[in-house]
Amino acid sequence: MRTIRERIDVSLPAHHALVRDDILTGLCAWPKRLPCRLLYDARGAELFERICTVAEYYPTRDELDLLVTHLPDIAAALGSHGRVIEPGSGAGIKTRMLLAALESPAQYVPIDVSGEQLATTARDLREAFPTLDVRPLHGDYTQPLVLPPSPPGTRFTLAFFPGSTLGNFEPAEASAFLTRLRMLTGDRGALVLGTDSNQDPRSLVAAYDDADGVTAAFDLNVLAHVNRIREATFEPSSFVHRAVWDAAHHRVEMQLVSTRSQRVTVAGEQFELVAGEPIVTEHCYKHTPPVIADMLVRAGWQVVSVYIGRDERMRLWLAIAA
Ligand code: TRP
Numbered sequence: 001m002r003t004i005r006e007r008i009d010v011s012l013p014a015h016h017a018l019v020r021d022d023i024l025t026g027l028c029a030w031p032k033r034l035p036c037r038l039l040y041d042a043r044g045a046e047l048f049e050r051i052c053t054v055a056e057y058y059p060t061r062d063e064l065d066l067l068v069t070h071l072p073d074i075a076a077a078l079g080s081h082g083r084v085i086e087p088g089s090g091a092g093i094k095t096r097m098l099l100a101a102l103e104s105p106a107q108y109v110p111i112d113v114s115g116e117q118l119a120t121t122a123r124d125l126r127e128a129f130p131t132l133d134v135r136p137l138h139g140d141y142t143q144p145l146v147l148p149p150s151p152p153g154t155r156f157t158l159a160f161f162p163g164s165t166l167g168n169f170e171p172a173e174a175s176a177f178l179t180r181l182r183m184l185t186g187d188r189g190a191l192v193l194g195t196d197s198n199q200d201p202r203s204l205v206a207a208y209d210d211a212d213g214v215t216a217a218f219d220l221n222v223l224a225h226v227n228r229i230r231e232a233t234f235e236p237s238s239f240v241h242r243a244v245w246d247a248a249h250h251r252v253e254m255q256l257v258s259t260r261s262q263r264v265t266v267a268g269e270q271f272e273l274v275a276g277e278p279i280v281t282e283h284c285y286k287h288t289p290p291v292i293a294d295m296l297v298r299a300g301w302q303v304v305s306v307y308i309g310r311d312e313r314m315r316l317w318l319a320i321a322a
Pocket of ligand 1: 059165208218254282
């Protein structure tokens with residue numbers, strides 16, 4: 001098994017391309033990692049929909065309760081003729097609730113890396129809101145983006161980022177992302193952010209490793225995805241999903257644990273795993289409220305209201321450009 005360092009020393013253009021491949025880079029690291037975006041192929045998206053309905057996965061349920069209760073308040077605070085941008089497009093229930101609550105929304109801009117997903121979102125939302133100007137933006141929301149022009153009379157731009165997805169960024173990236181949203185939405189910008197601050201290991205581990213194995217299937221699907229796109233030889237049946245609460249880092253770690261010692265080929269490179277060795281696929285940070293408030297303020301946001309959900313786990317943050 002060659003290491004990344006040895007491959008860098010070869011210094012041929014083709015090898016550089018390999019070194020830059022984050023799948024191979026991650027598998028050379030310790031602990032091994034696979035990029036979390038591999039969770040979301042068509043099957044992954046389907047499984048994630050199911051996760052949102054499993055009994056142990058409280059974030060969706062608690063956030064929906066918060067939206068039902070507080071959207072009227074949020075909409076009143078924001079006023080009319082705002083446009084909504086949503087990184088990671090959703091034609092789902094949360095987006096519809098927000099658009100229905102807002103008075104005369106000016107435009108809806110779903111942002112997604114999947115063109116197919118965007119097209120579906122746009123079609124569904126145009127059907128549900130026939131007078132709404134829906135302008136899909138095809139792009140990676142972790143990279144700089146340019147928004148379409150807003151219709152005349154637009155009063156503000158609201159970024160909607162529910163689902164505790166902020167916790168899936170590493171902390172420095174979460175801060176950078178909030179700063180980017182502040183830039184993107186401008187001086188008449190607003191933000192509705194959904195976060196999870198649960199610190200209880202039992203309910204967290206249950207939420208990320210449910211009894212029916214839906215989350216396990218979602219996580220294991222990463223291996224099938226790598227097999228398909230990098231001619232890899234992972235045997236999903238030789239791995240088990242595990243969710244580990246890391247209290248020191250305030251995060252749940254998603255791991256695929258090798259059940260035996262094995263050798264895997266990925267894009268022509270060989271990797272060895274010992275029995276019990278994990279591959280980390282995702283971090284779900286559960287920052288405490290003061291940490292989130294601090295991130296928002298540093299990113300140029302002023303917190304207007306914080307709505308606290310059941311058992312003080314989920315929160316909705318309403319912020320405006322400071
Ligand atoms: N944003 C979701 C969360 O952090 C994503 C998610 C739910 C997830 N279940 C998962 C990611 C399991 C990886 C594995 O709650």
